[in-house]
Amino acid sequence: MNKHSMRRLVAVGAAAALAVGALAGCSSGSTAGSGKVTLTWWNNATADPLKGLWQDVAKEFEKTHPDVTVKVTGYQNEDLQKTLIPNALRSNTPPDLFQAWGGGELKDQVAAGYLKDISSQIKPQLTAIGSAASGWQIGGKTYGLPFQYGIEGFWYNKDLFSKAGITAAPTTLTELNDDVTKLKGAGITPIAVGAGDKWPAAHWWYNFALKDCSPAVLKSAQAKHVFTDKCFVQAGTDLQKFIATSPFQDGFLATPAQQGAGSSAGLVANGKAAMELMGQWDPGVMSSLTDDKKVPSFLGWFNFPGIPGSAGDPTAALGGGDGFACSVKAPPECVQLLQYIVSVDVQKRFGASGAGLPVTKGSESSITDPNLAAVLKGKADASYVQLWLDTTYGPTVGGAMNDGIVNLFAGKGTPQDIVKGMTDAAATE
Amino acid sequence: MTSTITAGSAVSAGPAPSPSFPARRRGSSLGRKRIEIALFAGPALLVYVAFVLVPVVLAAVYSFYKWNGYGPIQDFIGLENYRRALSDPVFLSAIGHNLFVVVLSLVVQGPIAIGIALLLNRKLRGRTFFRVIIFIPYVLSEVIAGLSWKLLLQPDGPFDSFLRSIGLGSLKHLWLADSNIVLWTVFAILTWKYVGFAIILFLAGLQSVPAELEEAGRIDGASWWQIQRYITLPLLGPTIRIWAFLSIIGSLQLFDMVWVVTGGGPAGATTTMASYMVQYGFQRNQLGFGSAVAVILFIISLVFALLYQRFVLRRDLQGSLTRGVG
Structure with missing residues (x-):
């Protein structure tokens, strides 16, 4: 390299440094002078x-x-x-x-x-x-x-429930399973889930974990990101059993939660599915997906039912x-x-x-x-x-947890894989 | 360096600006040449350095750290991010998905595009109309096209109804929800979107095939097929090789269509290297790890691009890019 090209290099470097400096300089202060x-x-x-x-x-x-x-x-x-x-x-x-x-x-x-x-x-x-x-x-x-x-819970269609002969909202997992059977018997898709967006599927596991794990276990998991208690695997096992009863709509793995009439909210809003597990914002979302742009009048709400014999508090809410x-x-x-x-x-x-x-x-x-x-x-x-478990655990563990749960929904993972994914992710934090 | 010198000498070899001041010209020509180089190459070089080179170097630096994007970068972990990425089955399957799209693009999109281009190059009623129609998907915004397909392909959605209405109801599938099918679905959407671009490229390439050669072939008694096979296609070679290059690079960096239509799902069935990078880097707040993935993607693309230029495009680019290298 001769002297000439050397000088050119230096010039280019200086110009680049200037440019980067100028880019970084675009900042603004919040306080102006004179007390304003x-x-x-x-x-x-x-x-x-x-x-x-x-x-x-x-x-x-x-x-x-x-x-x-x-x-x-x-x-x-x-x-x-x-x-x-x-x-x-x-x-x-x-x-x-x-x-x-x-x-x-x-x-x-x-x-x-x-x-x-x-x-x-x-x-x-x-x-x-x-x-x-x-x-x-x-x-x-x-x-x-x-x-x-x-808090979240099931938004359900009262008309479809009574059509299937269900008289009261379920308070235990056993009752929920019975209702799923009754709805299927009446030719109604029992539950819509927007697993295409991942988090709506993940919330199913959160609720199983909430009802399977004692408050103390959840608290310590939150603080230490340690998920060794067997209730976390149990949550996956319970969810796996529940999925095996095929309570969800066709193609739920690609269904979005809120976009269009084919989304999980759209299915419930238009009477194509009897219920979905969702937060308190759901009626507002549904109203935008119906023909008359109104909140459906048939909506009812109940909390995720408790699991008999588990350590979890049946009245806890997510x-x-x-x-x-x-x-x-x-x-x-x-x-x-x-x-x-x-x-x-x-x-x-x-x-x-x-x-x-x-x-x-x-x-x-x-x-x-x-x-x-x-x-x-x-x-x-x-x-x-x-608090939502993915929010509680933060994006790193939360992301691994949600992916593991979606894999379980897709039949590609085990309850142990979810916990292992969370533990591995926690180790990289 | 070669190219700048060539440009400079080409400028000074041009017509003399003013013959009346020969003495001053010699003294200022060197300085003027420098100003010209600075003026022409400077802005582009600045942008290139600030938005390409600096970010690439920064990403390489970040990739050696554990960093969630907040606070100072100080947790140096060496090659751990790379080890983690290359031992993660999800990332390895993402590379597999990219290669799947690379190979299928070449094998499926190439022949389709060449065939249609040859067809549209003949005298045909409504030729311009077909050319426009075929190019439309390419002009559509990626996100709009992706969202449209996502809604069309919902279970029992418009696409399934369409199949039923033409008596093909038995072909109905869970296009986006079945993890054995979804990659093919995405590939079909990509083909729909990009085959128009390939066709336009080939049509442009066909314009440079001399009509005299075809005429000569015809006079010698060659059939239409023989003319295409022995005259047109070989002469279209450079265009095909450039298209293949663009197609492969595009497939390796595939992101937007996948992100919009499937988000990499279901259960990682359509994750690509780029969607994996965004998911792990940004959504999981692990910018160091995401940077390592970005560097791996960069190296794969770079190595491929250099090899391709060196061995496949060598003759096509002779006298331009590869001079002095090859």
């Missing part, structure tokens, strides 16, 4: 009523805090969770207040020092919200607050929530906005909008929607609520 504060707020509300509610909340907050401007943006949920927020955190340009789903993901974010410890400022709010907030607490410290928390967390770089006003969001007033309006189940005590009365009211009653009847 801009709060950026990312949430998952892309449609009304929730989108409008958050905009109103932002405006009201600006009114009571004249120095604050709130920039509120709604993004599609999965994009926000899997791409936008992680990238913003990694590139050190996070929004001030942003959606937080709790559990293992929050744990990773806290470990990397991205989130503000708000424990000392939100004590009264924490009391009002109660145990639902535990998913946003790590090691006794609070890093976010939920504004809604729902659920999850949406919350917000403040970035560690956020100005103090961020916490004040969060306090306002979980105030009884805003929570009541949230409940009245029908967008979900509020968490602050005193806001329950705002629920008028009969389907949400049924879930609210289910939540009150539950002895405790376990």
